[in-house]
Amino acid sequence: MLGNHAHKHMDGAALAKRLLENAARKVEQIKHASNVTPALATVLVGDDPASIVYTRMKRKRCTDAGMRPVRIELPRDTSTEHLVSEIRKLGADPAIHGILLQHPVPSPIDKRAAFEAIPPEKDVDGVTSATLGRVVLGMDAFTPCTPAGIMRLLEEYKIPIDGVHAVVIGRSPILGRPMASLLINAHATVTLCHSRTRDLPAIVRQADILIAAVGKPRFVQADWVSEGVVVIDAGYNEGNIGDVDFDAVIERASHITPVPGGVGPMTIATLINQTATAAAQQLNVVL
Numbered sequence: 001m002l003g004n005h006a007h008k009h010m011d012g013a014a015l016a017k018r019l020l021e022n023a024a025r026k027v028e029q030i031k032h033a034s035n036v037t038p039a040l041a042t043v044l045v046g047d048d049p050a051s052i053v054y055t056r057m058k059r060k061r062c063t064d065a066g067m068r069p070v071r072i073e074l075p076r077d078t079s080t081e082h083l084v085s086e087i088r089k090l091g092a093d094p095a096i097h098g099i100l101l102q103h104p105v106p107s108p109i110d111k112r113a114a115f116e117a118i119p120p121e122k123d124v125d126g127v128t129s130a131t132l133g134r135v136v137l138g139m140d141a142f143t144p145c146t147p148a149g150i151m152r153l154l155e156e157y158k159i160p161i162d163g164v165h166a167v168v169i170g171r172s173p174i175l176g177r178p179m180a181s182l183l184i185n186a187h188a189t190v191t192l193c194h195s196r197t198r199d200l201p202a203i204v205r206q207a208d209i210l211i212a213a214v215g216k217p218r219f220v221q222a223d224w225v226s227e228g229v230v231v232i233d234a235g236y237n238e239g240n241i242g243d244v245d246f247d248a249v250i251e252r253a254s255h256i257t258p259v260p261g262g263v264g265p266m267t268i269a270t271l272i273n274q275t276a277t278a279a280a281q282q283l284n285v286v287l
C-alpha cells in the first residue's frame with residue numbers, strides 16, 4: 001500500500017525559488033554599481049521542441065531575475081564553422097556576460113568545437129573542457145548546472161556525503177562525469193556506471209546515494225535499491241517522467257527528488273546565479 005511519503009520529497013522547486021530571489025538581489029547590486037544589465041545569450045540550433053521549451057524557460061527566469069536574455073536562433077543546417085564564429089562574436093561582446101549553447105546540437109555539428117568556443121569566463125553552463133578540468137581538480141569554476149544544483153540540494157537536506165558510497169548512472173560530460181567529480185571532492189566513494197556496466201542492479205543496491213542520469217523513463221527499479229537510500233533523479237523524459245520508478249522506489253528511499261520539481265528547477269537556478277556571478281566578475285563588482 002502506498003503511504004503518504006511527502007516528507008521524503010526533496011523540494012527542488014522551493015529551494016530554486018529562494019536561489020532565484022537571491023540572484024535577483026545580486027543583479028540589483030550589479031546594476032546599481034555598474035549601470036550595466038547582466039546579459040545571458042541563449043544559442044539554439046535547429047528546432048528540437050524540448051530545446052525550444054528549455055531555452056524559453058531559461059530566458060524567462062533570466063528576465064525574472066532582472067537580467068537581459070539575448071536570443072540567438074540558428075537553422076538546423078548551420079555549419080560548425082558558422083556556429084563557432086557566432087559563439088566567438090558573443091564571447092568578444094562586452095555586453096554579453098554568459099553564453100549558453102543549448103544541447104543537443106544537431107549531429108553533423110562538431111559540438112565539442114562549438115562548446116570550446118565559449119570563453120571560460122562566460123561559460124556559465126559549465127560545458128568547456130577548461131571548466132570540467134577545474135571541476136575535477138576541485139578549483140573554483142562555473143560548475144555544470146545540473147550536478148551543481150544536485151550538490152546544493154544534498155547540502156540543503158543535510159545528506160551526509162563524506163565516506164558514503166555514491167552510485168552515479170551516466171557518464172555524460174555535462175552530468176554524470178562532473179557529478180562523480182563533485183561527489184569525490186566531497187569525499188564520497190563513487191562508482192560511475194554506464195551502458196557497459198555489468199550487473200547494474202547489484203551495484204545500485206550498494207548505494208547510500210544514487211544519482212540517476214540515464215535518459216530512460218522509470219529505468220531504476222525498486223528492487224535495485226536498498227532501504228534508506230537517497231535517490232536523486234536527474235532524468236527528464238517526455239511527459240515529465242524521470243529515470244526512476246518513483247512510486248515504487250519512494251517506498252524504500254529516505255529521500256527522493258520528484259520529477260518535475262526536483263533537479264530541473266535547481267539546474268536553472270544555478271544557471272541564473274552563475275550568470276549573475278559572471279557578470280559581477282566581468283564588471284568588477286564585488287558582491
Ligand SMILES: NC(=O)c1ccc[n+]([C@@H]2O[C@H](COP(=O)([O-])OP(=O)(O)OC[C@H]3O[C@@H](n4cnc5c(N)ncnc54)[C@H](OP(=O)(O)O)[C@@H]3O)[C@@H](O)[C@H]2O)c1
Pocket residue numbers: 146169170171172173174175176193194195196197200213214215216234235236237243263264265267268
Ligand atoms: N533536469 C535537468 O535540468 C537536466 C539537465 C540535463 C539532462 N537531464 C536529463 O538527464 C538525463 C541524462 O542526460 P545526459 O545529457 O547526461 O544524457 P546522455 O548524454 O544521453 O548520457 C546518458 C548516460 O546514460 C548511460 N546509459 C544509457 N543507457 C544505459 C543503461 N542501460 N545502463 C546504464 N547506463 C546507461 C549512457 O552510457 P554510455 O556513456 O555508455 O552511452 C550515458 O553515459 C536525461 O533524462 C536528460 O533529459 C536533465
